[in-house]
Structures are given as structure tokens and as C-alpha cells.
Amino acid sequence: MPETPSGGITHAVRPEPFDNAQDRRSGAQAERSRRAPLIDTHCHIQTEEFDEDRHEVLARAREAGVDTLIVVGGAGDLSTNDAAVTLAEQHAGLYATVGMHPHDAKDVAEEDMDRLRGLTGHPKVVAIGETGLDFHYDNSPREVQREMFDRFAGLAVERRLPIVVHNRESDREVAETIRNRGGGKLEGVIHCFTSDQAAARSFLDLGFYLSFSGIVTFKNADGLRDVARWAPLDRLLIETDAPFLAPVPKRGRRNEPAYVRFVAETLAQVRGVGVDEIADAAGRNARALFGLPSGETPGKP
Numbered sequence: 001m002p003e004t005p006s007g008g009i010t011h012a013v014r015p016e017p018f019d020n021a022q023d024r025r026s027g028a029q030a031e032r033s034r035r036a037p038l039i040d041t042h043c044h045i046q047t048e049e050f051d052e053d054r055h056e057v058l059a060r061a062r063e064a065g066v067d068t069l070i071v072v073g074g075a076g077d078l079s080t081n082d083a084a085v086t087l088a089e090q091h092a093g094l095y096a097t098v099g100m101h102p103h104d105a106k107d108v109a110e111e112d113m114d115r116l117r118g119l120t121g122h123p124k125v126v127a128i129g130e131t132g133l134d135f136h137y138d139n140s141p142r143e144v145q146r147e148m149f150d151r152f153a154g155l156a157v158e159r160r161l162p163i164v165v166h167n168r169e170s171d172r173e174v175a176e177t178i179r180n181r182g183g184g185k186l187e188g189v190i191h192c193f194t195s196d197q198a199a200a201r202s203f204l205d206l207g208f209y210l211s212f213s214g215i216v217t218f219k220n221a222d223g224l225r226d227v228a229r230w231a232p233l234d235r236l237l238i239e240t241d242a243p244f245l246a247p248v249p250k251r252g253r254r255n256e257p258a259y260v261r262f263v264a265e266t267l268a269q270v271r272g273v274g275v276d277e278i279a280d281a282a283g284r285n286a287r288a289l290f291g292l293p294s295g296e297t298p299g300k301p
């Protein structure tokens with residue numbers, strides 16, 4: 001990837017680049033350019049957990065070779081969607097999604113849906129989500145979760161955007177909604193995939209991607225590593241779900257996009273390939289699914 005000597009720092013009115021000038025002076029970028037860049041396809045760095053040090057978090061992501069982030073809205077309350085879009089506006093390499101987590105499905109009013117529909121027209125909004133079903137916590141009644149997921153799936157088809165699906169103990173119902181609502185036109189990803197191989201098969205058959213998170217690094221996750229070993233290379237994505245689910249060796253701390261490298265390393269290890277092969281494939285898949293520009297030049301808004 002070519003250097004851009006005229007980085008964003010001299011253009012005060014431009015969006016702030018997802019990069020920093022110090023890297024270019026230190027030669028850190030030359031080191032990074034020997035590695036395939038990574039994409040964190042699911043993080044919530046717009047939330048208050050990152051208010052104190054968001055700038056440093058982004059700098060550490062760059063330092064770790066992570067050049068693209070999908071900032072996922074609908075994590076907590078409706079304002080996280082606006083915050084995701086605003087953050088994506090401010091930084092090259094950052095994109096947003098808009099939706100509402102199944103936990104909070106019960107709190108979505110009709111005017112909220114109108115507001116989200118409006119946001120889908122923003123050029124940096126690349127998907128609907130997160131949405132889906134969570135029958136483990138049942139924070140919203142299942143009927144309400146189902147209705148909301150169905151509506152978001154419909155919105156994704158209408159707006160021709162992919163969908164970012166949260167699925168916990170609801171494999172069958174998630175697949176049914178994708179099948180019934182999508183009619184073959186719905187594309188998307190099962191984020192933070194933790195189900196078994198049979199469920200993986202059913203999602204792959206629907207044309208969906210499987211995204212692996214820090215859970216794949218956990219000691220007790222042999223079953224998930226088996227799925228990660230078996231999953232087709234052209235159907236896998238990687239993510240952090242930051243601030244949640246920090247991978248080993250950061251487990252228990254606040255997660256951040258830089259740590260997506262640990263997920264890539266674990267996938268590489270279980271599949272017996274190099275990290276760059278995973279980074280290349282996951283990057284290609286993410287660009288295809290979310291319609292991201294290829295070879296984005298950091299520093300250019």
C-alpha cells in the first residue's frame with residue numbers, strides 16, 4: 001500500500017484520519033506494511049467505555065495492523081447508532097451499522113424505526129445491525145425479539161444492505177427468519193459465532209458468513225475451534241465485539257480492536273496456515289460483504 005506523504009494532519013477541515021503522524025516518523029508503518037492488514041468487523045468503540053481514550057485505542061489498532069473497523073450500532077440504546085455514524089464520519093477506515101440489539105427490542109418505538117431508516121442512507125452506513133435473537137438472556141420477550149428481527153431483516157432487503165446478526169441459543173429461529181424474510185436476497189453475517197457445526201452449515205447454506213470473536217481463543221472452546229478449522233475460508237470473518245469478550249491473553253480486560261490480531265492468530269493456528277492468509281481472506285470477505293473499498297489509503301478521508 002503506497003504511502004501518503006500528505007496525511008490528513010494539514011487539512012484541519014477534513015475528517016480526522018484513522019492514523020497518526022507519529023507512526024510515519026517512527027518507521028512503525030514500514031514494519032506494519034509487511035503484514036496483511038486486518039479488519040475488525042464488529043466493535044462498539046462509540047460507547048462510553050471508550051470515551052476516555054478512544055484516540056489511543058484507534059492508534060493502537062493501527063499499530064497492530066488493523067486498518068478498517070465496522071462500528072456496530074444498537075448496542076445499549078438508540079443513541080449508539082448516531083454515535084457510530086458520527087465516529088465513522090470522522091475517520092477514514094471506519095464504517096457504521098445501524099440497528100437495535102435483541103436485548104433492547106422491547107424499547108424500540110415506531111419513530112425510532114423511522115430514524116434508523118433515515119440513517120441507512122448515510123454513505124458510511126454499510127449494514128443493518130446488530131439485530132437478531134437472544135434466547136439465552138431473554139432480556140426482551142421472544143415475541144418482541146422475533147418481530148423486531150423480522151422488521152430489520154425486511155429493512156435490510158429493502159435498503160439492499162447486509163445484516164449483522166446476533167444469535168444466542170436461537171439457531172433454528174434465526175435461520176427461519178433469514179430464509180422467510182430474505183427470500184434468497186438477504187446477505188449477512190452471524191456475528192460472534194458460537195453455535196455448532198450443524199448450525200454453521202445451515203447459515204452457510206443461506207449464503208451467510210460466520211464471524212469468529214475472542215471466544216475462539218478461550219481455553220474451553222475446543223468445539224468452536226473445530227468449527228473454525230472446518231469453516232470455508234471464503235466465508236469467515238473476524239471481530240472483537242469490543243468492549244466485550246477480550247481474547248486470551250487479554251481475557252477479563254476491556255476488549256479493543258487491536259486485539260482482533262489474537263483472533264486471527266488462533267484461526268491461523270487451528271487451520272495450520274499463516275496469519276496473513278487469514279487476514280487476507282477475512283479482509284476480502286469483509287470487503288465483499290460490506291461493500292468496502294479495496295486498498296483504502298489510510299489518511300485519506
Ligand SMILES: [Zn+2]
Pocket residue numbers: 130165166167191192
Ligand atoms: Zn451481539
Ligand SMILES: [Zn+2]
Pocket residue numbers: 042044072075130241
Ligand atoms: Zn456486538
